[in-house]
Amino acid sequence: MSDASFLSLDKLSLAYGKTIAVKELDLDIRKGELLALLGPSGCGKTTTMRAIAGLMTPVSGRITLDGADITRVPANRRNIGLVFQSYALFPHLTVFENVAFGLKLQGIGGDELTRRVDAGLKSVGLTAFSGRKTPDLSGGQQQRVALARSMVMQPKVLMLDEPLSNLDARLRLEMRTELQRMQKETGVTMIFVTHDQVEALALADRIVVMRDGAIEQIGTPEEIYNNPVSSFVADFVGFENLFAIRNGKLVAAGGIELDPAGPLPDAAGLAWRPRAIALGAGPFTGTVRGVSFAGGTREYLLESGFGTVKAEADVSVPGYPLNAEVAFDMPISAAAPLHRFG
Known part of the structure; x- marks a missing residue:
């Protein structure tokens, strides 16, 4: 465990039966x-969370929290809170009673119970709802409970x-703000x-990006967004135009090679976001097979001689209709170099 670590996973391996789900994870x-543990279904992120919470036993490795080895400590003695995607609230209890439930199991009652529940409800802005039953609350309010x-x-x-997956777009934005505020005010370590x-x-x-039970990349949001290390991460964070580099050429998904419009960096591949594709001039041509209005931009699907290219242009620029032939460029300077491809 590093000096700065509060929670450490050391060579953690997890399995369902004989199927290894996470292999020798260090974090x-x-x-x-x-x-954030980020990744597609089956990548091992939820399995890792379950192991930290004590809901599954590791095949090998160690989990350390605040200097103590908790690998074999029962879930109810780890002092780790867990909020499920389904919220798991008791519909027959009031908001106050739901929040108080765990405290009562610990033998806490009287003024101490009331004080802690009232403080908890205040922290999530639900003081006025303490007497309501949870089915009478909105999805966002249930999440706060x-x-x-x-x-x-x-x-x-x-x-x-998956704390926000059950909420609509507006509530997701509100709850993102709420989670950030609560975490910063309390200082709780949150995963x-x-x-x-x-x-x-x-x-x-x-952000920890996971793939096939392993860590693909760890970094700040800015690092993950701007500097993905692999084609997997690039595709996951919105680089929709991915090309391998082989023998000084760009190689499209179908294996078609094309000469780049400039010298290539020492990398395994290049990735362009749609907005990095320059429309109207350039060495490549494509046919518009799809166009959609996206508020401040138009999104284009171009069919080129080397496959599909996704582009984006500001709505202030005159648009291209379906089936129009469009010249375009993929500036090397606008691409993210990838250390791993495939």
Whole structure:
């Protein structure tokens, strides 16, 4: 465990039966950090969360929290809060009773119970709803009850499994702000699991991108967004035009080679976001097979001699109709170099 680590996973391997889901994972998480485990279904992020929470036993490796080895410590003695995607609230209990439930199991009652529940409800803005039953609340309010119920237990680590996936777009934005505020005010170490790159980029101090039970890249949101190390990460965070580099040429997904419009860097591949594709002039041509209005931009699907290219242009620029032939460029300077491809 590094000196700066509060929660450490050391060579952690996890399995379902004989199927290895996570293999020899190393990860150090700092105290007070808001960390995202990001990746597609089946990448091992939820499995890793379950192991940290004590809901599954590792095949090998060690989990250390605040200097103590908790690898074999039962879940109810780890002091780790867990907020499920389904919220897991009791519909027959009031908001106050839901938040108080865990405290009562610990034998806390009287003024101390009331004080901690009231403080928890205040922290999520639900003081006025303490007497309501949870089915009478909106999705965002139910999410806040689940957060308050975990926070009143004063956990060392708070873990959230796809915390915003059940909410509509407006509520997701509100809850992102709420989660950030709560985490910064309390200083709790928070880990959340998500497949939504926008959510991870907006919330996290650091992002751990996972693939096939291993860590593909760790970095700040800015590092992950601007400097993906592999084609997998690039594709996951919105670089929709990916080309391998082989023998001084760009190689498209179908294996077609093309001469680049400039010298190539020492990299395994290059990735362009749609907005980095320059339309109207350049060495390449494509046919517009799709165009959609996206507020301040128009998004284009171009059919070229080497495959599909996705481009984006400001709406202030005259648009191209379907089936129009368009010249375009993929400036090397606008591409992200990739260390690993495939």
